[in-house]
Every structure is written in structure tokens, then in C-alpha cells.
Amino acid sequence: MSPLEADGATAGRETDYDRHHLLQRNDEETCIDGLNTPNKHQNEEFWKKKTSRWEEGSSLRRMLKVFIFVTVLLFVTNLVYEMQSSKKSDDLSLATIQHGESSSADEENEVAAAANDEGLHQETSGNGNKADFLNKIDVANETTKMLTARQTIDSALKALQRDVGPEYASELFGSLRFWNRRYIKQKLIRALLGQNGCPGKAQSDHDFIMSFAGTSVTAGHDNFFNQSYPIVLERLLLDSYTAAGLNLEVRNHAMGNNPAIPAAFCVRSQLGEDTDVAAWEFEMMVSGPLKNAYVEEWMRNALYLPKRPALLMLNGGEGAREPDSEGALPVDARTGSPPPFSYGGDKGDLFEYYDAFGVHSQAMHEAVWKLDHLDKFNFHALVQAGKPTPKPAKWHPGPGGHLLRAQILAHHYLRLLDDAIVVVQETFSETGQDNATIEFIDDADSAVRKDMGTYSAGGKNVEDATLDLPPPLYCDHFFCGSPASCAMTFEPKEQGSLLDLVLSPANLRSTKPTVEPQKHKMWHVQLYAADFDAVVFSQKQGFQYLDMKYVLQGNHKAGPLKLAVKSRSENHIVFCQPPKVWGHMPAHCGDLKDDAVVKIDEKRVSMVKSSSLYDKESSQPPNCWISEWKVKPGSHVITITPTNSDGSYVTLSALIWF
Numbered sequence: 001m002s003p004l005e006a007d008g009a010t011a012g013r014e015t016d017y018d019r020h021h022l023l024q025r026n027d028e029e030t031c032i033d034g035l036n037t038p039n040k041h042q043n044e045e046f047w048k049k050k051t052s053r054w055e056e057g058s059s060l061r062r063m064l065k066v067f068i069f070v071t072v073l074l075f076v077t078n079l080v081y082e083m084q085s086s087k088k089s090d091d092l093s094l095a096t097i098q099h100g101e102s103s104s105a106d107e108e109n110e111v112a113a114a115a116n117d118e119g120l121h122q123e124t125s126g127n128g129n130k131a132d133f134l135n136k137i138d139v140a141n142e143t144t145k146m147l148t149a150r151q152t153i154d155s156a157l158k159a160l161q162r163d164v165g166p167e168y169a170s171e172l173f174g175s176l177r178f179w180n181r182r183y184i185k186q187k188l189i190r191a192l193l194g195q196n197g198c199p200g201k202a203q204s205d206h207d208f209i210m211s212f213a214g215t216s217v218t219a220g221h222d223n224f225f226n227q228s229y230p231i232v233l234e235r236l237l238l239d240s241y242t243a244a245g246l247n248l249e250v251r252n253h254a255m256g257n258n259p260a261i262p263a264a265f266c267v268r269s270q271l272g273e274d275t276d277v278a279a280w281e282f283e284m285m286v287s288g289p290l291k292n293a294y295v296e297e298w299m300r301n302a303l304y305l306p307k308r309p310a311l312l313m314l315n316g317g318e319g320a321r322e323p324d325s326e327g328a329l330p331v332d333a334r335t336g337s338p339p340p341f342s343y344g345g346d347k348g349d350l351f352e353y354y355d356a357f358g359v360h361s362q363a364m365h366e367a368v369w370k371l372d373h374l375d376k377f378n379f380h381a382l383v384q385a386g387k388p389t390p391k392p393a394k395w396h397p398g399p400g401g402h403l404l405r406a407q408i409l410a411h412h413y414l415r416l417l418d419d420a421i422v423v424v425q426e427t428f429s430e431t432g433q434d435n436a437t438i439e440f441i442d443d444a445d446s447a448v449r450k451d452m453g454t455y456s457a458g459g460k461n462v463e464d465a466t467l468d469l470p471p472p473l474y475c476d477h478f479f480c481g482s483p484a485s486c487a488m489t490f491e492p493k494e495q496g497s498l499l500d501l502v503l504s505p506a507n508l509r510s511t512k513p514t515v516e517p518q519k520h521k522m523w524h525v526q527l528y529a530a531d532f533d534a535v536v537f538s539q540k541q542g543f544q545y546l547d548m549k550y551v552l553q554g555n556h557k558a559g560p561l562k563l564a565v566k567s568r569s570e571n572h573i574v575f576c577q578p579p580k581v582w583g584h585m586p587a588h589c590g591d592l593k594d595d596a597v598v599k600i601d602e603k604r605v606s607m608v609k610s611s612s613l614y615d616k617e618s619s620q621p622p623n624c625w626i627s628e629w630k631v632k633p634g635s636h637v638i639t640i641t642p643t644n645s646d647g648s649y650v651t652l653s654a655l656i657w658f
Helices: 008-022 044-054 058-099 105-125 127-164 166-173 181-192 229-243 267-271 291-303 379-384 399-431 506-510 529-541
Strands: 176-178 207-214 247-252 277-281 310-314 360-362 485-488 502-504 524-527 550-554 561-567 574-576 596-600 624-627 634-642 649-652 654-657
Touching (some): 176 399, 181 207, 181 399, 379 399, 634 649
Antiparallel strands (some): 176 360, 561 634, 574 624
């Protein structure tokens, strides 16, 4: 049985249902307008780093494109020739019957003229036939493309099984669990049909975008950036998705020492509003009584995005058992079942609660639970081996660990694409059309309402985005009841720069961040001092990490900083400083609460720690302050004036409002 034939029963049950909805009308999509920040894709240096990982396999893709082009060209040429020959033969026979069996030159000319006249008549008055002919060509082209794509997918799946070992494939690939597989497949069908774009945005209707948020584990620290599993995943998927006509992009926007807050509020800024699959990896950053709230806040802000992405929830760490005190690795297989990766409590499981929205999860400890005694999957192979750094962290996977997670994810996203292609192919076959539309499913059996009508209804603009999600389960309604707006200085991000909010100093809006410390007397943007040594080292080594914790900072000599925001609901404003390192800020960094005067609309406001947001028992407590009182909906001016006389800087990395 080939990889594509496995799980056929499940795919078969879904096919008729998917095809039924595929033939229905399409709901128009729009994208909520975000902050007007220049798109990262316009940054030449960014793309140089990002696209360097695509060089591998480019020759294969060029050969594949040439093969597809030649195949389609030969097919269409043959089809045109046969139809024209048939038409001329029929017309000539009809003319011969009408004019007799004459062999004179004049009569032959009359026959030819009659045939030409008939052809002209059909071309001018029979536009339907011409349209049918052109449509058949389009369908033929699409059919050829899809068949080639399925062959490419099948080859990729076989390669994955071969690489991980056929005897281990079931155990490894089974570690990815789906709560709603059809949701993701429908997104791929939409992309295949060219109906996955956002009107008014610089985006193709055939784009399929996967965006990863998380910690240093996902960011690839202690490895080269192009060895991180999101980038490896893109390489594993790219040929198959390209063959199917999709523009695949995988964004690795994870950061080292990245607290769950403010990340949970900054999903739009970090991942981008055009995201189709949003991935979460913050397990090491959530603990304590509020951990479920932190997870839910991120999930909801991801689902508030206009394309309502499917949610991929990932655990951190390497999964394999560590060596004992003498450095010896386990040699015996574990028994029993691994503890399931999930979040929830007495109110219910979060993954199940939001199952309607394509939740799927993968945990590395589940993948290698019964395999980590083997040399191929032990701690040394997945964590220790191959790291280019002299003193790597033991919680950072090595190239082997990143590759294995990418292979597990790729296996399922290749299967999903193949299933989507089957639905589209069968629809083409039934209708003879290549322009079918799709309507997202409304799963009546789900315990949670999934009204995909809000998928477009909320897209009018961000002020109207009510987006019908179920009530929050664990997080405070003030922070989870409506979409959060976030402007930040950290990189990477897709949109929402904190500098776009600046009213004064006016020249600050166009300032460029620097890695080197700046000591001038004006507000400026530079790398967070605590990260300086690590960033300089990684740049010298050529690791090409994207994550940079830039901060907006100024001291008492810089004067007031004024920012403008427009709130949609009555709520607090959240001010975030860069995360503390082992519980402390660098010596020259002041505290926003004690070392600055903060005003909203010229009224002084105190900074407090909210019990529904701040959790000192978390592995990385938020370094965020909340306005003591709420602001009304509308436009507001925030003024921050440093007061510390010792010359230390007040730093700001994110501003959040609702």
C-alpha cells in the first residue's frame, strides 16, 4: 500500500461531504486592516536570509516545472489538432454531399469556401462552443497539474517513510493529533481554487501561509536558522505545494526568551493577518495558576485574525530522556502510554473546546516515547549532536530534533494537500468546470458553534470585528472578549510597529534600530542590552537568526514621548517592557512604574499589575504594566516622560489596547 492509500477510509468519508460544499457559492473574504507597517517581504536583507533556504532542491523544481509545461503543451496541442481536424472533415463531407461528387477545381474551391463560411459562422454566432472548448483546455491543464502534484506528493511521502524508518513511521507520525482535520483541508481546497486571498492586500489567491510563534526552541537557537524545524518543514513541502500551484510560505517568527505575555496579545503583529495556520510553542513559558489563561489568550487572538487560521499547538523541548548523572543514555524502551499534551482543567480541555477551528497538536515526547532508547532517536541524536555552538542549552533540539519534528508535520500536511486535490479533481470531473467555489463547512455536530459566516463578516474592519467565538473558558473576559491591538519593537513581525504610533518626537517614526548601544539624549531604538553579547556572537557565526529584541528607550534628557492609539472598547491599556533575565533588568534600564510619569489624554495614570494577567509563579512572568483605569472607545494620546535622574533608560517594547 502506498502512503497515499493509507487512511483511505477516513478520506473517503470526508470526500462526498467536501465535494458537496465545494459546489456551493463562495463567501467573500476580506482582511481586517492592520497597522500600516511596510511589509517584511519588501526588505531585501530579510528576503536574502529567508530565501537562502530555498536554494536546495531548486534544480528539481525547475525540472518539474519544465515537465509540467511540456506535458500540458503536448496535450493541448494534440487536443486542438484533433478537434480542428474533426471539424474540417465534417464540414467537407457536408459540402460534398450538397454539391455532388465533382472533381473540378471550381467545385473544390466552392467546397472549401463553404467550409470556411461555416467555420466563420460558428465562430461568430457559436461563442458557446468556443467557450466550451477553452474550458476543456483549462480543465485539462488543471487535471494534468493535479496529477503531477499527486505524484510529487507520493514521492515525498515515500521519502519521509524511508528517512524515519518504515518500522517507526506509525509511532512517529501518530504523535500529531487532529481535533478537526477537515477544517485544514478546506483551507487547502480554497487555496487550490484560487480563493484564499485577501482583497486589497498584496497577496495571491493561491497563497498558503503557515506562521510559527514560540521560544528559542522554534527560533532554532544553538543551530543555524535554516536548520530550525519551520524552515525544514518548508523545504519538505515546497516541491509538492508548488506542483499543485500553491504559493507556500512558512514564517518562523519565534524569539528567544519570549514570554507568553505579551505574545498572546501580539499574534496579528508577529504572525500577520494573512496566516492560514498559526502555530504556538510556548510550553516552557507557561506555568502556574494562569497557564491555561495564557494559552487561551493566544488561541483567541489567533482566531480573531481575518482568515481564522487553523491552530497548531506544539510542546517544547526535545522529548527524549536525558542521560543519567554519569552521562549514560537509557537502553531500555519505556512502557505504558505517554502523558498527553494538553491544556485545561475542571472547566474542560482547551483543545477540545476550540476543536471546531482546526486545532491539531504535536508533542515530541509522545513521538519518541517508545523509541528514545534507540540510537536514531535518543537524546544524543535529537539534542546533542551537530550543534555548532560551544555551550548549547540542553532544552534546545539539535539538527536531528528539528528535522524529526519537521518530518512529522510534513507527513500530515502532504496528506492533507493530497486529500484536497482529490476533492478538487472529483469536482472538476462532475461539473466539467475549473472555476468551482467553496463554502466553509458548518459542523453541526460540534459542541462549539463554528459560524464561518463571521469569517468574512468580521473582515469589514477591525472596529466591527465581533467574530463569533465561544465565551472564554479560562482567561479574563476583559482580555479575551475582543481582539487585541498590539504595536511592538521586537523582530520579526509582519505588521504593527510601535514607531507607527509616535506623535513626537516626529523624527522617531523614521529612525532605524541599531544593535550597537546608543547614548545620545533622544528617544531611540536599539537592541535590548541583555541580548547584546548573544546577538553579536550569533552574527559573527553566521547563524542568521531573525529574532531581535529592539526596544524604544529614553532617559530624563529625552523629554516626553507621545503615542496615539484608537481603542474599540472600554478597557485597560497594557504597557510592556522587555523580559527580565533570570528575574532582573539590566543595570541601566529603569522601571516604567517608578521611573516615568505616564499620562493618558493629559491625565496621569498609575501603573499596576493585574491579577488576571500577572502571574509571578509563571516560569517567565510578564514584564507588563496595566493602566489603573480603563479608557473609553475612541482616540487617545499617551505621554511617557522619564523621571529617573541617574541617567538610566525607560524602555518600552510593546503597547496593547482593545
